[in-house]
Amino acid sequence: MKNIPLILMGCGGVGRQLLEHIVSCRSLHSTQGLCLRVVGVGDSKSLVVSDDLLNKGLDDSFLLQLCRVKSAGESLSKLCDFGECRAFGHPESEGKILEIASQLGRKTGLVLVDCSASFDTVVVLKQAIDMGCCAVLANKKPLTSSMEDFKKLFMYPRHIRHESTVGAGLPVIASLNRIICSGDPVHQIIGSLSGTLGYVMSEVEDGKPLSQVVKDAKSLGYTEPDPRDDLGGMDVARKALILARILGHQINLDSIKIESLYPKEMGPDIMTVEDFLDRGLSLLDKDIQARVEKAASNGNVLRYVCVIEGSRHLFLSSLHIVCEVGIQELPKNSPLGRLRGSDNVLEIYTRCYSKQPLVIQGAGAGNDTTAAGVLADIVDVQDLFS
Ligand SMILES: NC(=O)C1=CN([C@@H]2O[C@H](COP(=O)(O)OP(=O)(O)OC[C@H]3O[C@@H](n4cnc5c(N)ncnc54)[C@H](OP(=O)(O)O)[C@@H]3O)[C@@H](O)[C@H]2O)C=CC1
Numbered sequence: 001m002k003n004i005p006l007i008l009m010g011c012g013g014v015g016r017q018l019l020e021h022i023v024s025c026r027s028l029h030s031t032q033g034l035c036l037r038v039v040g041v042g043d044s045k046s047l048v049v050s051d052d053l054l055n056k057g058l059d060d061s062f063l064l065q066l067c068r069v070k071s072a073g074e075s076l077s078k079l080c081d082f083g084e085c086r087a088f089g090h091p092e093s094e095g096k097i098l099e100i101a102s103q104l105g106r107k108t109g110l111v112l113v114d115c116s117a118s119f120d121t122v123v124v125l126k127q128a129i130d131m132g133c134c135a136v137l138a139n140k141k142p143l144t145s146s147m148e149d150f151k152k153l154f155m156y157p158r159h160i161r162h163e164s165t166v167g168a169g170l171p172v173i174a175s176l177n178r179i180i181c182s183g184d185p186v187h188q189i190i191g192s193l194s195g196t197l198g199y200v201m202s203e204v205e206d207g208k209p210l211s212q213v214v215k216d217a218k219s220l221g222y223t224e225p226d227p228r229d230d231l232g233g234m235d236v237a238r239k240a241l242i243l244a245r246i247l248g249h250q251i252n253l254d255s256i257k258i259e260s261l262y263p264k265e266m267g268p269d270i271m272t273v274e275d276f277l278d279r280g281l282s283l284l285d286k287d288i289q290a291r292v293e294k295a296a297s298n299g300n301v302l303r304y305v306c307v308i309e310g311s312r313h314l315f316l317s318s319l320h321i322v323c324e325v326g327i328q329e330l331p332k333n334s335p336l337g338r339l340r341g342s343d344n345v346l347e348i349y350t351r352c353y354s355k356q357p358l359v360i361q362g363a364g365a366g367n368d369t370t371a372a373g374v375l376a377d378i379v380d381v382q383d384l385f386s
């Protein structure tokens with residue numbers, strides 16, 4: 001039996017669903033000769049680790065109890081009442097993760113799984129990579145900070161997987177990497193890459209107010225912890241940046257043209273998330289409804305679209321890129337116009353896929369599909385250590 005040890009950073013909607021998937025896949029994985037051993041789980045305040053992490057992980061009943069504790073909004077440290085673990089607060093938790101990384105990294109390929117929505121994890125991830133660990137991310141932030149961090153995380157490209165950062169569980173990154181490895185140049189990527197904005201646009205089209213459907217999207221697990229990341233286009237811009245960087249473009253977020261659906265006066269520096277949801281959102285209802293109706297009068301619909309166009313600059317022999325995300329009015333009967341709900345669609349144009357693009361489509365948000373993508377990445381990255 002091959003043991004796959006892992007530490008989970010972040011046990012919100014996606015992280016908890018991942019733990020439930022791991023537990024429910026036990027017999028499937030054992031028929032594949034695999035055993036996923038969760039040796040530690042952390043949130044923004046604490047980390048719990050197995051008290052015998054060299055030999056066993058946290059057991060399944062403990063992991064399910066952990067999910068219940070976190071769903072009830074309680075602290076991870078409460079779990080010490082159930083035995084078999086030790087709890088660490090911040091900042092010692094980071095040091096503890098690195099201590100485990102140095103013990104298990106090179107020997108086992110310990111996987112650090114980032115299901116947080118924080119920038120802070122990048123520090124630990126970079127050091128753990130140096131210690132021979134693997135990294136699996138649903139969190140886009142470590143891959144969309146500086147180019148230097150991005151390069152560091154990809155220092156050993158086969159040690160990192162991040163399928164769920166774009167299109168949730170859809171095989172977007174894997175497909176793009178296969179195209180790149182085969183030397184097939186990518187000319188253009190067009191897509192609708194936000195489950196939240198896809199859902200919002202199609203529900204508003206059906207006559208529901210924006211303020212209601214954003215709250216629904218949040219309770220369905222589609223939005224970022226702060227839904228303004230979705231409505232402001234930043235979440236889609238991060239996805240676009242990840243795709244552009246994979247294509248070899250050394251750009252930052254400030255190279256991307258981003259259209260926001262809310263004004264600066266409703267930004268995070270001015271309003272709390274709760275205020276935005278309670279008071280701010282309803283002020284946006286009329287404007288978006290008017291835009292949807294205007295599009296409908298032309299036989300069109302609104303979609304939030306990401307466009308990436310790359311070409312080699314002939315004279316400077318450098319890569320030139322156009323990267324923008326924003327609302328477009330599109331025919332109702334076009335591939336993007338036909339999208340409903342939280343589905344994403346991505347069209348990739350390359351030399352091999354020039355007239356008809358390669359099209360990837362399906363559910364693009366939600367805890368279930370995102371956690372499934374993370375789980376598949378954990379198993380995939382560990383094939384290195386057979
Ligand atoms: N939902 C979806 O459809 C998709 C989500 N994703 C990505 O998955 C990630 C998780 O999303 P979701 O589960 O909805 O978010 P949640 O807000 O529900 O959960 C985030 C978790 O991260 C924890 N956390 C915050 N900071 C740190 C830190 N420094 N170290 C460790 N843990 C930390 C939080 O702790 P605490 O509990 O203490 O607050 C919380 O448990 C996000 O990055 C999101 O972009 C990607 C694709 C699709």
Ligand SMILES: N[C@@H](CC=O)C(=O)O
Pocket residue numbers: 165167168193194195196197222223224230235364365366
């Ligand atoms: N908030 C995101 C979740 C996946 O990345 C979305 O709505 O697409």
